[in-house]
Amino acid sequence: MLHRYLLLPLLASCSAAVTISVAKSGGNATTNLQYGAMEEEINHCGEGGLYAELIRNRAFQGSTKYPSSLDAWTAVGGSSLSLQNLTDPLSSALPTSVRVKGSGTAGLTNAGFWGIDVRPQKYTGSFYAKGDYSGSFTAALTSSNGKTLASTKVKSKSVSGKWVQHEFTLTAKSTASNTNNTFSLSFDASKAKNGYLDFNLISLFPPTWNDRPNGMRRDLMQALKDLNPKFLRFPGGNNLEGDTIEGRWKWNETIGPLKDRPGRATTWSYEETGGFGLIEYMEWCDDLGMEPILAVWAGLALNGDVVPEAELDVYVQDALDELEFLTGSVDTELGALRAKYGHPEPWKIRYVEVGNEDNLNNGLESYKSYRFAAFYDAITEKYPDIQVLASTIDMTLEGKAGGDYHLYDIPDNFITKFDMFDSYSPDHPILLGEIAATEFNNGEGIDWSDTNFSLYPWWIASVAEAVFLLGAERNADKIIGTTYAPFLMNLDSYQWSPTMISFNANPDDTAKSTSFHVYSLFNENHMTNTLPATSEDAFGPLYYATGLNSETNSRIFKAAVYNSTEDVPVSLTFSGVGRGTKADLTILTAPDALSMNEVGGQNIVKTQTTTIKAGKKGEFSFKLPNLSVAVLTTN
Numbered sequence: 001m002l003h004r005y006l007l008l009p010l011l012a013s014c015s016a017a018v019t020i021s022v023a024k025s026g027g028n029a030t031t032n033l034q035y036g037a038m039e040e041e042i043n044h045c046g047e048g049g050l051y052a053e054l055i056r057n058r059a060f061q062g063s064t065k066y067p068s069s070l071d072a073w074t075a076v077g078g079s080s081l082s083l084q085n086l087t088d089p090l091s092s093a094l095p096t097s098v099r100v101k102g103s104g105t106a107g108l109t110n111a112g113f114w115g116i117d118v119r120p121q122k123y124t125g126s127f128y129a130k131g132d133y134s135g136s137f138t139a140a141l142t143s144s145n146g147k148t149l150a151s152t153k154v155k156s157k158s159v160s161g162k163w164v165q166h167e168f169t170l171t172a173k174s175t176a177s178n179t180n181n182t183f184s185l186s187f188d189a190s191k192a193k194n195g196y197l198d199f200n201l202i203s204l205f206p207p208t209w210n211d212r213p214n215g216m217r218r219d220l221m222q223a224l225k226d227l228n229p230k231f232l233r234f235p236g237g238n239n240l241e242g243d244t245i246e247g248r249w250k251w252n253e254t255i256g257p258l259k260d261r262p263g264r265a266t267t268w269s270y271e272e273t274g275g276f277g278l279i280e281y282m283e284w285c286d287d288l289g290m291e292p293i294l295a296v297w298a299g300l301a302l303n304g305d306v307v308p309e310a311e312l313d314v315y316v317q318d319a320l321d322e323l324e325f326l327t328g329s330v331d332t333e334l335g336a337l338r339a340k341y342g343h344p345e346p347w348k349i350r351y352v353e354v355g356n357e358d359n360l361n362n363g364l365e366s367y368k369s370y371r372f373a374a375f376y377d378a379i380t381e382k383y384p385d386i387q388v389l390a391s392t393i394d395m396t397l398e399g400k401a402g403g404d405y406h407l408y409d410i411p412d413n414f415i416t417k418f419d420m421f422d423s424y425s426p427d428h429p430i431l432l433g434e435i436a437a438t439e440f441n442n443g444e445g446i447d448w449s450d451t452n453f454s455l456y457p458w459w460i461a462s463v464a465e466a467v468f469l470l471g472a473e474r475n476a477d478k479i480i481g482t483t484y485a486p487f488l489m490n491l492d493s494y495q496w497s498p499t500m501i502s503f504n505a506n507p508d509d510t511a512k513s514t515s516f517h518v519y520s521l522f523n524e525n526h527m528t529n530t531l532p533a534t535s536e537d538a539f540g541p542l543y544y545a546t547g548l549n550s551e552t553n554s555r556i557f558k559a560a561v562y563n564s565t566e567d568v569p570v571s572l573t574f575s576g577v578g579r580g581t582k583a584d585l586t587i588l589t590a591p592d593a594l595s596m597n598e599v600g601g602q603n604i605v606k607t608q609t610t611t612i613k614a615g616k617k618g619e620f621s622f623k624l625p626n627l628s629v630a631v632l633t634t635n
């Protein structure tokens with residue numbers, strides 16, 4: 001008895017190291033597993049987020065679900081605003097416009113997507129006006145205390161009975177003290193016939209990423225580039241499906257001139273303009289070097305409506321048309337249309353996903369019996385090189401079809417799924433298309449009716465994700481790639497948390513989450529092959545994957561420690577790596593399990609890199625603390 005008491009503290013302070021021996025060869029080629037991104041029109045991820053348009057409700061678009069409104073707009077001075085469905089609208093896609101009526105200075109002011117960032121740079125704007133007007137317009141950016149930050153006069157080209165587009169630029173001289181700024185467009189109503197003018201499609205862009213017209217917010221693109229995602233799954237999950245069959249995402253209504261894009265009621269509580277459309281998604285992929293994983297609508301809407309087998313052909317054809325539009329030569333009808341819209345070079349599509357979560361919402365039976373096969377057969381026949389993915393793994397996958405697995409859960413349940421892929425066959429590769437620990441550990445599991453999802457990823461959740469990702473890395477021959485979901489959240493209007501990156505109108509406030517840092521570390525250290533490892537110790541609290549980068553011949557050890565009462569000592573050898581070999585060891589830690597990276601706050605993830613040397617037997621000896629994520633790479 002006495003001995004035990006004496007020995008206990010001794011054991012705790014020098015507990016035996018976890019000894020891991022990594023073989024020289026014999027693992028699996030893993031060039032497949034990539035860390036990527038996914039797009040879902042949620043949380044003003046695209047519009048009001050990545051899509052750089054600054055004017056909210058720019059074309060008064062509406063639907064039965066979200067009727068058109070004057071949301072975000074107010075009248076200048078004593079003028080009045082009214083929505084109109086004119087008999088001669090700007091376009092059939094944009095039937096509703098605004099009438100601005102007044103006596104002296106009249107106009108309208110927009111509050112932006114909960115603020116407008118103003119700094120010394122050039123803003124590019126345009127609007128359509130209709131009505132007989134001989135004066136000029138004033139476009140301006142103004143601070144909340146009335147200071148003019150930028151202003152310009154635009155000479156009227158308006159003529160009676162015609163919609164005429166006006167373009168302008170605005171240059172701000174200094175940085176506004178906050179983002180509580182507005183954009184306004186005004187005119188001299190005394191010089192307008194009847195004292196009013198009609199306006200539509202009022203737009204303003206800051207400088208965009210790669211200076212693309214109709215492009216993307218530079219700071220958020222930079223944040224994504226910092227993660228270096230290798231693929232993009234788009235155009236979303238639930239957003240692709242739509243609430244009803246008619247409400248599905250229609251690729252053909254997101255292309256061409258902005259005035260011909262009707263927009264659509266998203267699943268996630270707002271009307272979208274369609275400005276951030278199929279071509280913009282492809283340009284996004286081009287600009288960040290991401291492999292597109294294109295999802296096509298598969299005959300299931302979120303309300304459970306399913307297209308019957310006899311009526312499915314038109315939707316299969318629609319998917320083939322979309323592929324022709326993206327990949328067809330200019331000699332094809334739709335390839336020629338793409339060229340007309342500025343992209344003569346065909347894009348390459350290597351992955352197509354059929355639908356989204358077709359195991360849910362009354363979808364599985366029809367998906368298994370005819371929906372998936374109809375798309376799989378048609379796409380595979382016309383495009384044999386495309387890897388077609390089912391949107392679930394709850395079914396027998398035919399031919400060379402792959403699947404998509406989504407996981408939202410409490411952190412503890414990510415640990416129990418560490419070995420989930422060990423028994424999978426590599427014949428049907430899996431995409432981990434949506435992965436996130438969302439709800440705090442509660443001993444039970446995720447409760448979808450509970451709204452206590454975390455606002456941001458928090459450290460223990462990110463470590464739990466790392467453990468699950470290590471399970472995927474160990475089986476990387478079976479996994480195409482993995483992405484956190486959703487990716488972006490505008491903190492001023494969101495429906496879902498947590499997300500990978502959170503932001504508001506102020507680019508200086510963007511928060512890269514704790515999970516961002518974990519994904520980034522694993523992504524930076526890509527393994528081209530796994531290498532088998534042996535150890536006396538079972539997995540837990542230390543979890544790891546071992547491999548090689550065949551280009552640099554660097555050996556790689558990726559690890560995470562979850563739920564340990566003490567630091568975990570590790571003794572790691574790689575067969576063929578001798579005494580004195582140097583390795584870089586990077587360890588991520590955070591102040592505590594509930595630490596988060598918040599919008600406007602500091603990064604709380606501590607990244608520590610040290611160089612260590614292999615000992616006499618080629619062993620690398622180091623300790624990994626509780627709740628840490630680490631990567632060791634030999635030089």
Ligand SMILES: *[C@@H]1O[C@H](CO)[C@@H](O)[C@H](O)[C@H]1NC(C)=O
Nearest residue numbers: 062067068083084085095096
């Ligand atoms: C314009 O038309 C839409 C669609 O029919 C309708 O919902 C809306 O109320 C109309 N708006 C006005 C101002 O008449």
Ligand SMILES: *[C@@H]1O[C@H](CO)[C@@H](O)[C@H](O)[C@H]1NC(C)=O
Nearest residue numbers: 143144145178179180181182
């Ligand atoms: C922004 O300005 C408006 C008035 O223009 C004011 O009501 C609001 O409180 C301001 N918001 C902030 C965060 O300063």
Ligand SMILES: *[C@@H]1O[C@H](CO)[C@@H](O)[C@H](O)[C@H]1NC(C)=O
Nearest residue numbers: 250251252253260314315318
């Ligand atoms: C887009 O395609 C759908 C078929 O999926 C069709 O019903 C719709 O009319 C098309 N829209 C336009 C603007 O051509």
Ligand SMILES: *[C@@H]1O[C@H](CO)[C@@H](O)[C@H](O)[C@H]1NC(C)=O
Nearest residue numbers: 411412413415416443562563
């Ligand atoms: C982590 O530790 C807690 C507290 O001891 C325990 O309830 C939980 O089951 C552990 N989780 C895992 C995945 O081991």
Ligand SMILES: *[C@@H]1O[C@H](CO)[C@@H](O)[C@H](O)[C@H]1NC(C)=O
Nearest residue numbers: 439440441450451452453594
């Ligand atoms: C949500 O979870 C946090 C962290 O576990 C806890 O402190 C808080 O009480 C929970 N809130 C509700 C409403 O359950």
Ligand SMILES: *[C@@H]1O[C@H](CO)[C@@H](O)[C@H](O)[C@H]1NC(C)=O
Nearest residue numbers: 026027028426474530531532
């Ligand atoms: C390689 O793949 C096979 C078959 O999936 C699997 O049994 C084996 O454990 C894998 N080896 C490694 C080192 O991951």
Ligand SMILES: *[C@@H]1O[C@H](CO)[C@@H](O)[C@H](O)[C@H]1NC(C)=O
Nearest residue numbers: 562563564565566593626627
């Ligand atoms: C390790 O992390 C777990 C959470 O998984 C926590 O409950 C425990 O107190 C931590 N142990 C130490 C020694 O910090």
